[in-house]
Amino acid sequence: MQDHLLINIVLLLIAAVITVSISRRLHFPPILGYIIVGIIVGPHAFGWIDKEENIELLAEFGIVFLLFGIGLEFSFSQMVAMRKQVFGLGTAQVLTTAVVIYLIGHFAGLDANTSIVIAGAFALSSTAIVIKQLTEQSEIHSRHGRSTVGILIFQDIMAIPLLILIPTLAMSGGEENALTWALGIAFFKGVLVVIIMHVIGKYMLRPLFHEVASAKSQELFTLTVLTVAISAAAFTEEMGLSMTLGAFLAGMMLSETEYRHQIESDIRPFQDILLGLFFVTVGMIISLEILFNNFLMIIGLTVAIIFVKGVILYSISRVFDKEPGVSARISLSLSQVGEFGLVLMTLAFTYKLLPEEEGNILLTAAVISMAIAPFMVKFNGHIARMLHKDSYKADHNEIATTISEDNKHISDHVILCGFGRVGQTVGRFLHSSNRAFLALDMDIKRVHEARAAGERVYYGDASKQTILEAAALRKSKIVIITFSDFHASMKILKTIRSMDPDIPVLVRTLDDQHVNELTEAGANEVVPDTFESSIMLASHLLLMIGHPPSQVLKQTRNIRKNRYQTLANFYPGEGDNPLEQHQVMKGIIHSIHLDESTYAVAKKLKTLKLKRFDVNVDAIKRGHVRGENPSSETTLRLNDHLVISGLPEDIKRAEKFIKTGKYTKKSHAKYAL
Template sequence: MFDHILLNIVFLLVITVGLVSISRRFHLPPILNYILVGIIVGPFGFGLIESEKSISFLAEFGIVFLLFSIGLEFSLTQMMSMRKMVFGYGGLQVLLTGAFVYFSCQMFGLDIETSIVVASAFALSSTAIVIKQLTEQSEIQTRHGRAAVGVLIFQDLMAIPLLILIPALGTASGDSLSSELGLAFLKGGIVVVVMLFAGRYLLRPLFHEVASSKSQELFTLTVLTVVLSAAAFTEEMDISMTLGAFLAGMMLGETEYRHQIEADIRPFQDILLGLFFITVGMMISPAVLQSDFFIIIAITLGIMLIKGIVIFGILKTFKKPEGVSIRTAVSLAQVGEFGLVLITLALSYELLSDELGQILLTSAVISMMITPLLVKFNGRIANRLCRQSYQNNFSEMENVIKEDTKFLSEHVVLLGFGRVGQTTAKFLEQAHVPFVALDMDIKRVHEAQQSGEPVYFGDSAKHSIIKATNLSKAKVAIITFHNYHAAIKTLKTLKDVAPELPILVRTQDDSHINEFMAAGATEVVPDTFESSIMLASHLLLMIGQPPSQVLRQTRAARKGRYSLLNGMYPGESDHTPFDNAQIGQVIQPIRINDSAFAVGKRLEELPFSELSINIKSVKRGSVRGDDPDVRTRIRAEDVLIVQGLPENIDKFEYYLNTGK
């Protein structure tokens, strides 16, 4: 449509903004939005942009940043801690799936190089879609979630040999194939060693020096330089430049600057990555989809069925329950973005014909489009396919919880046993309040149970699991998840099972307070709101503001935010029960002046008991006496270290000075 590359890019961005805005309402993954834009504007769609070559240069940078970000997420520590899942489940999955696909391609008459490309691409799943969907559903720490993560980690690790293999296949001739492949892997090995050496001995000191300059521009520029330098180095070695980016990401992912690097590259990554997936969409022909519809659907269903059966068989071999095996298999049955990268790379090296490439790309994209639904309903699918064993497994969990909680009453049901949940549990234990907790992290539950904690593995969004906690006799339920989607599902389940039960919900910020309140929460406590209030109140006290004034300010900030607690402030009284729980007692030094009324008085003569003041210490010169005797006489220039509510400390200090 436009001859100028800049106009093409601007036109693309305008269409992308509009389409992504609309599709977000349907919760479609961003990758699929970009691919759809490519189909619409591409030469096989409306022909608004005649060739993807006009933006392919920028799209190549998108691939580089995709692989760099995957490398950043790759954790050697996590890989070693999950080595059984990574090398056991993941290794067998890639090997067996690749072998099935390779021999299937051979049966249909494809040559060796093409068969290897298709097997390599289809053996990999979508890290971006699966991890995002599992995280939103709070299933990342479940048994099937951890198994899926283990497989995905190995698939990411396979990026190194596959990114060496595809260019080698593209440049090797028939007679010298084995020698060319051997040379390519030798060069690849040298590249990996050089990059590992550079990461250990050069990159960490470099970023330490750059970070010490405290220049955001210099830090960002250094990140871009490292990424592009690594990509250029591997390209000069006749290996895919994406390998260099992936290795650079792996190296930097092990440093303390990982999160800052992620934040810096994300704007570049998201935009350029979007252009890459747009170019993928431009390669897909609706005409080919129409003419080869049944072939494309057969390939899509065939690869998803093969991968599903392989993953299910592997997990059953490792003695995983049928439900866990099916949920993992369903979640990983698709072709991923890495598969798209390998197919487009193979097209650039002419290892695939244009028609076959379009068919494979279309099949891969369709499998990715199905994935969010499959992951979302993986539990229902497992329930349908193995209803008896699946229900027996849940029944066993429910029976254990029922048996252990059948004598509980007036207890707290704690949903989520992460850092916030465990802190809450400690307070409940100190107050001798019984509680029962549910969590989906099997390792955390196991460790807590070994320590004697009443913590059980179970999905708190399931009615039967919630009922098993003896919810009808509970005093209150508290939801401690930071994930909005999991919290709202659990809240709705609680209201279905026990409509009158008070429910306290913790959330990270105040963006979903109205939704939680509308869903039936009795009270919502946002982390950021509370932490900012406490930080500000401590700051005001440290700079010398009167405690009573600080108390009034914090009350005013909370007023209207917590409707339930507002009812506990009748007439702005200084003696509400909530003061002690919410503001808490403070420790404050009081210096006794020469003219103070308290000089010469014994501690027992002071009204500290009436004001609920605890005199922790008396400091005289450089000597500090803790837990002083009540017969101690106060001298001028003494410092009393007292503990109590801020307004009571104000009254006590006034009495010390005036005797009133």
């Protein structure tokens, strides 16, 4: 059974579903869930799968699609905008870390090849874990967030030559002359491949995707994306280089086309699943016996990795004039080993460049550092404040003092939390109305640009009480939160309400899925983008077809006055699942046909008492006539269509009663979750 690929994959999928679900519940990264699956099913634990070679090919495709996806994200303009962080901080961090770890390995008695592999692998950090965690914490545009992202971009760039280096080291056999010759050949091949891929990308890929897109076939488009990614990988492999290099270059070529976002969404399912299989194979390499036998050594190595990388990152950040608190947050965010480090070490095992036992010990320490990473990123602010209490507080106070000094005479003003496109649009309306306002934003570049243009915009975290006090919250007229990030809005809203329970707060959100939570947290008004765009579109339509402006204005006012309740329910389609977590509180509209067997036929609406099911009777369709908001005295007839709205569970109970006359009490189980 263990030699059958299909049985192996079924076992993996079952274990993955269970383990990754538990990891999600515990807020662990899915990567760690997959690694745990590999440990469980691998030859060193239960031994359900003795030969990881059976899934190695699929796992390699996972890395191919990972590099292809990173290539799609690889924007030249983004690098230019962040050149100081990318090529300054990033270069210094990777080179310094690699040299220090190489020297440590050398003095510890490791051979040159092993030291090179470990130095390259440990110099890299986890893009997947760090970016995800920073985004969830709304810190991606903060000072430490931008520097962290810049370093990660350079690390991703450096992963490519490191992936070329591994097979080159194996070819050289460790001899210095042979290594120099092999590196020279690899460099020449690499340059040739880049030129060829650039020509193909410029003169063939764009016309190809234009032609494919014109066919308007989703299947053909996805098939073409897969063909391009795998063909590029096969090409570089035939050239004696890593196939991941070809995938990265193909992604980079396609990132310049207008199809980038569509390609990214098409490739994502393949990338996530196959990449998961790669991390499963990493887990299968890890030996529980080695972990238990060398537990203290592995824990010591993990601490050493975090400490050495942390000290280097902190020192380099200080050299680049970053404040002590910001430097500490950068070092805490990036002091783990990343997925590319695991890729390099796994590749080194394949080419016999890492001794099995020592390599397994180092690999296990790297995985544990990744397990700790989400928590270090999450609490980087708290730890930084503990380490640099005085300087951190002084820096924070300096920001607050600047805001306070500039606005000491301001009152009855509007506070804009967020100065992106929506915030700037609101600001222009306030300008034209001669209404004073000040804006708080965490994007340094945007703040500098706006302040240089004379806008009253300040760098500051609006979720901090000191910043809101400096912005004269208690003397302001109203606060507007314009961030699209729900978590950021909630943090700000809770801080505002802890300071002033009465000040009006207007919150913008992308859609209606968080309206209730924001309202319960203290928002006076919540404006969902989707509803407002629908209202504006409908208003323009009515005006264009000749409806009186006063009537249109009255309709839109009523909708907003009722907090969009009129628009809250929708007819569900095949692609909609109202019971999904993010749609639990969203209502639907449902039509019930009254046939000969229906209990409600010949009964008045008032006798049915449908209100007890928490549903609303919107209309009755009789023949070709639809009657809106029917009277409770209306008698239902055969072949009527009764249109009701409410939550899916309530609709189901009401329909059962209408059809059979049987009353079922409401279950509160799902609301208790």
